[in-house]
Amino acid sequence: MDDDDCKSITTINNSSTRYTPTLPSELILFMFRFLASAHDLRSAILVCKLWCSCGMDLLWSKPAFLTIPVAERMVQTLSLPSTIFPYANYIRRLNLSFVAPDVTDSMLIQFAPCVRLERLLLAGGNKATMVGLQHVLSGCPGLYSLDLSDIPAVTDALIEYVAEKCPRLHTLYIGSCSSLTDDSIVKLAASCLQLKRIKLSQCSLLTDRAVLALTEHCPHLIEIDLTNCSLMTDTAIRSIFESLPQIRDINLTLLTHLTNAAFSFISPKTHRFEQLRVLNFTSCANITDETLLKIIPAAPRLRSLALTKCDKITDAGASVIKTLGKHLHYLHLGHCAKITDRLIVGLSQVCTRIRYLDLACCTKITDTSIFALAQLPKLRRIGLVKCSNITDYGIYAMLVSQVLPQTLERVHLSYCVNLSDTAIASLVTQCRKLTHLSLTGVPAFTWPRYQMFCRAPPPEFTAHQREVFCVFSGKGVRDLRKYMHENVTTAAAPANLANIRASYRMMSSAVSSMLAESEGVEEPEPAVSLPPFPEGSTLWAQMGAAVGVAPSDPAMVVDIVTPLLTDEQEGVEEGGSGGGPTPLALQAFQELDNMSQSSQDDMEGVIMSEPPGPATTILVVQSSSSSESSGPLVFRSGGGQNSVFRDGVIPPDDGNGFPSLQHPSHSHHCLQGHRELELGGGSSLMELDDPGQETIGDDCSRVPSPGTLARSLNREGEGSGAGSTSPAEEEEEEDGDDDDDDDF
Numbered sequence: 200m201d202d203d204d205c206k207s208i209t210t211i212n213n214s215s216t217r218y219t220p221t222l223p224s225e226l227i228l229f230m231f232r233f234l235a236s237a238h239d240l241r242s243a244i245l246v247c248k249l250w251c252s253c254g255m256d257l258l259w260s261k262p263a264f265l266t267i268p269v270a271e272r273m274v275q276t277l278s279l280p281s282t283i284f285p286y287a288n289y290i291r292r293l294n295l296s297f298v299a300p301d302v303t304d305s306m307l308i309q310f311a312p313c314v315r316l317e318r319l320l321l322a323g324g325n326k327a328t329m330v331g332l333q334h335v336l337s338g339c340p341g342l343y344s345l346d347l348s349d350i351p352a353v354t355d356a357l358i359e360y361v362a363e364k365c366p367r368l369h370t371l372y373i374g375s376c377s378s379l380t381d382d383s384i385v386k387l388a389a390s391c392l393q394l395k396r397i398k399l400s401q402c403s404l405l406t407d408r409a410v411l412a413l414t415e416h417c418p419h420l421i422e423i424d425l426t427n428c429s430l431m432t433d434t435a436i437r438s439i440f441e442s443l444p445q446i447r448d449i450n451l452t453l454l455t456h457l458t459n460a461a462f463s464f465i466s467p468k469t470h471r472f473e474q475l476r477v478l479n480f481t482s483c484a485n486i487t488d489e490t491l492l493k494i495i496p497a498a499p500r501l502r503s504l505a506l507t508k509c510d511k512i513t514d515a516g517a518s519v520i521k522t523l524g525k526h527l528h529y530l531h532l533g534h535c536a537k538i539t540d541r542l543i544v545g546l547s548q549v550c551t552r553i554r555y556l557d558l559a560c561c562t563k564i565t566d567t568s569i570f571a572l573a574q575l576p577k578l579r580r581i582g583l584v585k586c587s588n589i590t591d592y593g594i595y596a597m598l599v600s601q602v603l604p605q606t607l608e609r610v611h612l613s614y615c616v617n618l619s620d621t622a623i624a625s626l627v628t629q630c631r632k633l634t635h636l637s638l639t640g641v642p643a644f645t646w647p648r649y650q651m652f653c654r655a656p657p658p659e660f661t662a663h664q665r666e667v668f669c670v671f672s673g674k675g676v677r678d679l680r681k682y683m684h685e686n687v688t689t690a691a692a693p694a695n696l697a698n699i700r701a702s703y704r705m706m707s708s709a710v711s712s713m714l715a716e717s718e719g720v721e722e723p724e725p726a727v728s729l730p731p732f733p734e735g736s737t738l739w740a741q742m743g744a745a746v747g748v749a750p751s752d753p754a755m756v757v758d759i760v761t762p763l764l765t766d767e768q769e770g771v772e773e774g775g776s777g778g779g780p781t782p783l784a785l786q787a788f789q790e791l792d793n794m795s796q797s798s799q800d801d802m803e804g805v806i807m808s809e810p811p812g813p814a815t816t817i818l819v820v821q822s823s824s825s826s827e828s829s830g831p832l833v834f835r836s837g838g839g840q841n842s843v844f845r846d847g848v849i850p851p852d853d854g855n856g857f858p859s860l861q862h863p864s865h866s867h868h869c870l871q872g873h874r875e876l877e878l879g880g881g882s883s884l885m886e887l888d889d890p891g892q893e894t895i896g897d898d899c900s901r902v903p904s905p906g907t908l909a910r911s912l913n914r915e916g917e918g919s920g921a922g923s924t925s926p927a928e929e930e931e932e933e934d935g936d937d938d939d940d941d942d943f
Contacts, residue, residue, distance in 0.1 A: 227253045259289035267301050274309040287312035296346070299324040304331030311335055318344040322372065328352045336364055346372040348398065355383035362390035369393055374400035374424065384409035388416040395419050400426035400450070410435035414442040421474070422448040429453065433461035440465060440472070448477040452505075455482075459489045467496040479505040481531070488516020495519045503529035507557065510534060514542040521545055525552045533559035533582065543568035544713045547575060557582035559611070567713075569593035573600035580609040584637070589615045591622035604629040613639035613669075620644065624683040633676055638669045645669070648686075652679040 231254055234240045244254030264270040277287055290313045295302050302324050308331060310316075316339040321327065329352050336342065342365045347353050353376040361368065362383075368391040373379065379402045388394070388409075394417040399405055405428050413420060420443050425431055431454050439446060440462065451457060457480075464470075475498040480486050486509045495501065501523050506512055512535045520527065527550045532538060538561055546553070547568075554577050558564050565588040572578065573596050583589055589612070597603045607630045612618060620643040627633060638644040638653075645667065652675045656668035671679050 224249065224253050228257060231257050255284050256289050259286055261292040261294070262290060264295055265297050267298050270295070270298050270302070270306065274306055277309050277312065288315055291315055292318040294318070294320045295324070296320045296322050300326070302327060304328050304334075307331035308334045311338060314338045315341065317341055320344075320346045321350065322346045322348040324350050329354070329357055332357060333360055336361060339365060341367060343367050343369040343393075345370065347376070348372045349375040351376075351378075354378050355380055358383035359386050362387040366390055367393060370396040372396075372398040373402070374398045374426070375402075377401060377403055380404050381406055381408040381412075385412040388412040392416060393419060396422040398422075398424035399428060400424045400452075401428075403427065403429055406430045407432055407435040407438075411438050414438045418442070419445075421445055424448075424450040425454065426450050426452040426479075427454075429455060432456045433458055436461040437464065440470070444470070444472060445474050446472060447474045449475070450477070450479040451483060452479050452481040453483075455484065457483045458485045459487055459493075462490050462493045465493045465497050470497050472498040473500060476500065476502040478503070480509055481505045481507040483509055484511070487511040488513055491516040491519050496522060499523065500526045502526055505529075505531040506535055507531045507533040507559075508535075510536055513537045514539055517542050518545060521549045524549050528552055528577075529555045531555075531557040532561060533557045533584075534561075536560065536562055539563045540565055540567040540571075541713050544571040547571040551575060552577050554578060555580045558586060559584035561586060562588070564588060566590055566593035566596060570596040573597045573603050576602050577606060578603060579606055581607070582611040583615060584611050585614040587614070587616055590617045591619050594618065594622040594626050598625055598629045604631070606632065608632050609635040611637045612641065613637045614641070616640070616642060618643060620649070620683070620687055624687040627676065627680045628684055633680075634673060636671045636676055636679075638671070640667045641669065648682075649679070652682065 227250065231240060231243060234243065237258065240254055240258055244251040244258070262273055264273065276282070287310075290310075293310060293313065293316060299321050300323055302321065303326050307327060311334045313335075316335075319335065319339075319342065321332075324347075327350055332347070332350075332352060336345075345361065345365065345368060347357075353373055355378070358373070358379065361371070371387070371391075371394065379399075381404075384399070384405065385408065389412070394413070397413065397417075397420065399409070407430075410423075410425070410431065411434070413423070423439065423446070425435075433456070436451065436454070436457060437460075439449065441464070472494075478494070478498065478501060480490075486506075488511070491506075491512065495504075496519065499522065504520065504523075504527065506517070512532075514537070517532070517535070517538055520530070530546070530550070530553060540563070543558070543564065544567065548571075553575050556572065556578065558568070559582045562585070564583070564586045569583075569589060570593070572581070597607070610626070610630075610633065612623075618638075618641055623636075623638065623641075623643070627636065638649075644650075650669065653669045653671050654675060656665040660668060
């Protein structure tokens with residue numbers, strides 16, 4: 200505030216003219232909160248004495264200390280012998296967390312006159328001592344939020360002083376204060392009976408006695424963090440669940456002595472934890488399926504569940520997580536090596552509001568899980584580190600889904616060694632919201648042309664770790680996207696329309712089988728097992744392999760494959776696009792025409808031998824007579840009608856040869872009437888003005904690039920029905936899931 204403002208305020212205070220207020224001060228304060236900036240508020244306080252009084256209270260209640268110079272100027276103002284206003288009395292929230300490492304005792308002593316202080320945040324204040332902290336806390340009987348985490352000066356004596364001077368305390372964060380013992384926590388619990396939130400993480404000397412005192416004297420506790428309190432046993436945790444049915448957030452990370460016995464007494468019929476939202480069992484290695492089967496049914500509105508490194512968890516126990524349904528937003532299953540695709544497929548069908556999913560080191564997870572997860576309409580972050588069975592087809596499944604490309608923000612694919620740069624190019628090109636991508640240890644990204652866009656490795660990394668480090672963030676992702684869009688070629692790309700389609704159907708078959716088994720439905724007929732397609736093979740060569748016919752006999756290939764490529768199949772609903780060839784058929788026919796006119800030399804690249812490696816499974820298209828949208832997975836046919844994917848039956852394809860996966864709870868979207876398919880490496884376009892008709896450019900035999908393919912499939916797949924929730928559901932989510940006002 201400059202000298203002119205001070206003179207104006209002095210004039211207002213000394214003025215004999217009295218202003219008769221027409222509004223109470225509370226209402227004026229409420230309106231002032233809508234002012235856009237501190238400058239506007241400063242202008243308002245110059246209007247009259249009442250506005251000045253209300254505005255100064257609001258302006259000084261939460262001062263911002265973003266830098267040490269700002270904090271020092273504030274201290275100088277508070278230390279003045281006489282001021283126009285009692286500034287210290289206005290301060291209610293003191294957030295020093297941004298400058299905490301540089302805060303000294305002399306600075307803290309200057310805040311001692313702030314007798315109306317309600318919140319004090321000083322986490323990481325390494326230079327603060329007992330003297331400075333006692334001065335600032337001595338005159339604050341109304342203090343109810345205190346964060347002293349990671350301050351070496353916090354000892355039993357200080358906590359006992361807090362218990363004496365701040366009896367109204369609601370929130371206390373004292374994590375990483377390693378010298379604390381049970382004695383101080385027992386006295387705190389006896390004095391601060393209104394305590395609601397306490398964090399004791401890394402307080403390694405605390406035992407069950409401290410927690411038993413808290414659960415006995417503080418019945419309003421809703422949050423407790425016991426991370427790495429290694430002396431805690433089942434007794435302490437049992438007391439929490441027995442005494443605090445209203446608990447909302449409990450962190451039990453690294454409690455190595457925790458076993459199933461702590462939860463053995465829980466029964467959904469007698470114990471309900473309706474308010475429990477966050478439950479963290481990270482690195483509780485002794486937790487098994489038994490605990491999940493006890494606690495999950497008793498906490499039906501759990502929002503965040505962490506089971507990282509609970510390596511005894513299996514599909515049998517984790518399947519109970521499905522009962523959480525739409526309430527589950529964050530799920531951590533990293534290092535749970537026993538879980539399989541069966542669990543992930545089941546979760547993706549019912550827990551449709553998952554935002555974050557960590558499957559790091561879940562080595563049994565395959566592309567089938569990615570295929571199922573691709574339909575989650577709110578998934579923003581996914582961790583697949585060291586999921587070595589993930590291949591390019593899993594990435595393409597993400598993109599074809601029409602859902603994930605619109606929501607994904609962070610993807611962790613480090614040590615997924617089977618990924619190619621062409622698949623990643625499709626990922627970064629299609630996912631426009633992507634801001635973080637980790638590819639450490641992926642062989643395709645060890646080249647300097649990609650390394651120049653990644654972040655610098657942390658200095659503490661070893662030479663080998665620095666060599667394989669590859670993480671893109673922010674601008675790095677944008678630069679990588681631009682580079683790959685302009686430079687990544689597809690001449691050697693093994694994935695084209697035919698084998699992506701085959702992979703898509705293979706995953707559809709796997710998902711259908713798992714869902715049918717979980718529902719007790721008879722499993723579909725076995726799928727056809729085929730060798731993988733070699734690089735450079737033409738579409739006809741791959742189709743010939745798919746039906747066991749040599750590509751040198753085009754006529755036989757036509758007889759067998761054509762029914763699979765056209766829309767003249769049983770089960771095409773009325774109003775569909777039946778009767779015409781699909782784009783896949785037209786491309787194949789063009790290749791056949793080229794083959795018939797080529798010389799023997801030209802055919803060398805077509806003859807295909809069976810390569811070694813695991814077999815690829817393709818589910819042959821079957822007819823479907825169902826006309827209702829029943830079953831767990833609903834697909835959209837080419838004409839806009841619904842068809843059913845159930846008991847192993849894949850409905851008639853839409854124009855691109857892919858069934859459009861959709862959750863039954865999602866509303867359907869209409870297919871666009873006009874769509875374009877850009878062929879890679881050329882400027883020709885395939886324009887579809889009608890699902891059953893198309894105009895093909897001159898060079899139709901050229902296989903589109905994976906990136907172009909993903910974009911075209913997304914455009915053709917628009918209206919797949921995997922839309923977001925309704926406004927009513929969104930409103931229910933916001934209203935139902937918001938926590939109480941946080942103290943910080």
